[in-house]
Amino acid sequence: MSRLSQPNLLFLLLPALLASGGGAMFFYPDPQASLLEHLLVDHGGARATNFSAAISPCTNYVTEVGEPSRNSGRTTAAQWLRVAFHDFVTADTTTAAGTITGGIDASIGFETARAENKGMSDLIALGTVMSVHLCGGKAIPYRPGRIDALHADPTTGVPEPETGVDETLEEFGRAGFNRQDAIALTACGHTLGSVHHGGFPEVVGPEAVTPTNTNGGSNFDSTRGAFDPLVVHEYIDSTGSRGGALVTSFNETARSDLRLYESDGNQTMRGLYDMTTEAFQDTCAELLGRMIDTVPSGVRLRDAIAPMAIKPVNVTWDFNGETDRLVLSGNIRILWGAPTVTKVVTFSSGDLVTSLSPEPEKRYTAYGMSDTYFYPFSIPGSAIGDATSFTVSGDNLTTQTFPISRAGQTFFVPSMSTATGTSASFTVASSTDSGLGEERLAVQVAAPVAQPLTLAPKIVTATVNLIKAEDTKSGFQFWKGSYDVYQQVTGAISLTLTQGGETLDHLLLGAGVAGW
Ligand code: HEM
Numbered sequence: 417m418s419r420l421s422q423p424n425l426l427f428l429l430l431p432a433l434l435a436s437g438g439g440a441m442f443f444y445p446d447p448q449a450s451l452l453e454h455l456l457v458d459h460g461g462a463r464a465t466n467f468s469a470a471i472s473p474c475t476n477y478v479t480e481v482g483e484p485s486r487n488s489g490r491t492t493a494a495q496w497l498r499v500a501f502h503d504f505v506t507a508d509t510t511t512a513a514g515t516i517t518g519g520i521d522a523s524i525g526f527e528t529a530r531a532e533n534k535g536m537s538d539l540i541a542l543g544t545v546m547s548v549h550l551c552g553g554k555a556i557p558y559r560p561g562r563i564d565a566l567h568a569d570p571t572t573g574v575p576e577p578e579t580g581v582d583e584t585l586e587e588f589g590r591a592g593f594n595r596q597d598a599i600a601l602t603a604c605g606h607t608l609g610s611v612h613h614g615g616f617p618e619v620v621g622p623e624a625v626t627p628t629n630t631n632g633g634s635n636f637d638s639t640r641g642a643f644d645p646l647v648v649h650e651y652i653d654s655t656g657s658r659g660g661a662l663v664t665s666f667n668e669t670a671r672s673d674l675r676l677y678e679s680d681g682n683q684t685m686r687g688l689y690d691m692t693t694e695a696f697q698d699t700c701a702e703l704l705g706r707m708i709d710t711v712p713s714g715v716r717l718r719d720a721i722a723p724m725a726i727k728p729v730n731v732t733w734d735f736n737g738e739t740d741r742l743v744l745s746g747n748i749r750i751l752w753g754a755p756t757v758t759k760v761v762t763f764s765s766g767d768l769v770t771s772l773s774p775e776p777e778k779r780y781t782a783y784g785m786s787d788t789y790f791y792p793f794s795i796p797g798s799a800i801g802d803a804t805s806f807t808v809s810g811d812n813l814t815t816q817t818f819p820i821s822r823a824g825q826t827f828f829v830p831s832m833s834t835a836t837g838t839s840a841s842f843t844v845a846s847s848t849d850s851g852l853g854e855e856r857l858a859v860q861v862a863a864p865v866a867q868p869l870t871l872a873p874k875i876v877t878a879t880v881n882l883i884k885a886e887d888t889k890s891g892f893q894f895w896k897g898s899y900d901v902y903q904q905v906t907g908a909i910s911l912t913l914t915q916g917g918e919t920l921d922h923l924l925l926g927a928g929v930a931g932w
Pocket residue numbers: 421490491493494495497498501575576577584601602604605606608609610611612613614615616662672673676
């Protein structure tokens with residue numbers, strides 16, 4: 417496993433992935449699902465996540481930038497798949513107790529040290545789904561809910577180029593994949609990326625290293641950034657890369673793909689060859705889906721995340737800077753909608769109806785299949801009354817209702833909360849007549865910091881009791897707190913406001929575009 421290159425994972429999102437549903441009211445349907453949906457759906461344009469920007473275009477290598485990246489001969493999308501495969505393949509589905517150990521649990525983070533890598537296993541699965549889909553494959557249903565391992569898998573043994581085919585098939589079999597599955601899964605994986613001289617000099621010779629291929633990547637097929645059946649076609653037809661270095665290596669011992677593909681007389685590879693592209697993609701999506709959904713017994717995966725047709729984002733209470741008035745603002749993201757049709761927001765308090773207009777001339781792709789429109793809104797608290805929800809409707813839309821907290825109910829004030837390099841300070845507002853006692857409000861802080869010897873960040877957590885502040889504003893009392901991690905924070909800081917154990921609000925500080 418020491419030769420496994422790891423993608424530069426975008427850990428800025430991890431604390432948010434930790435947040436459970438609770439009472440957080442402005443993430444729909446809850447913080448975790450909202451964020452994962454955002455990662456899956458918002459790919460192009462100004463509101464795209466950096467997660468997808470790292471993968472697409474699919475020849476990207478995100479660990480380096482500019483010329484060094486283009487000349488590296490490495491591929492982030494491919495690295496995601498390989499990491500997922502290596503995490504998965506130590507699964508044991510054949511234990512005497514009938515349970516599954518290992519699988520996609522991010523135990524791969526434990527090469528050297530115990531880590532607090534919460535959220536990693538869902539990210540490994542997500543990286544696979546996004547890489548396949550953004551690079552030309554099908555949308556594999558993405559089901560969150562994996563639980564990160566606290567130690568390495570008990571089972572060891574990842575197939576290597578020199579591994580004999582019987583042992584390789586045994587390792588796949590233990591993980592629940594028979595010979596045919598193993599051949600097809602490997603062909604599906606090996607349609608992206610390369611075998612590199614840097615890391616595998618016994619498979620790829622030094623001649624592969626050039627100024628424009630500094631790691632000496634030998635591509636599996638002629639389209640290293642496309643998830644397509646070409647690797648199968650070039651193998652059977654003996655054209656192009658002829659199946660790649662694990663078929664053609666100068667070193668016969670290292671021809672693991674050839675041994676695997678030939679182990680049933682090329683029958684499975686011929687079957688894949690004869691398929692339509694559509695059928696090949698379905699086969700790969702099914703096998704890769706099985707791979708990422710191989711999880712230890714006891715883990716219950718949640719329903720697949722589906723793109724939301726209507727999604728309120730960044731919906732929050734705050735004070736308008738100029739007037740000090742309380743406002744509810746945000747954006748309604750609409751998928752599949754024509755920009756010309758009218759969209760309206762109705763509050764449960766009464767007949768207030770606001771007609772929305774999309775941001776002018778801005779179009780964003782979503783899940784590689786449609787345009788997205790963002791409809792900003794900003795409404796004074798006084799106009800909303802004591803509404804507890806709002807409804808979005810419009811032409812060609814199935815009307816949907818979303819809960820909010822009442823105007824004046826205790827909340828984080830985003831414009832009065834900041835994250836600096838190592839610390840966060842935050843302000844909470846409560847109505848002056850709420851009679852809130854000082855001891856009642858606390859903020860749970862979760863901040864990611866780098867930790868040595870593992871690719872996962874450590875999440876530092878703390879509970880901060882809030883202090884009543886001197887200043888008031890339009891009938892509001894403020895409460896303040898801060899927390900210093902004394903270490904560079906590497907991503908968004910997650911804040912959860914509680915009152916006697918009950919969750920009142922949730923805020924992500926410093927998440928930027930990627931974190932909404
Ligand atoms: C017999 C089983 C397998 C063996 C022996 C094997 C071996 C290897 C080796 C030696 C590399 C080169 C890595 C590098 O130079 O960076 C590689 C690359 C890769 N493998 Fe496999 N592999 C196997 C199965 C799979 C499976 C089942 C998948 C995914 C479903 C997969 C996905 C990948 C990908 C995407 C790459 C390209 C990585 C990159 O370009 O950075 N492999 N594999």
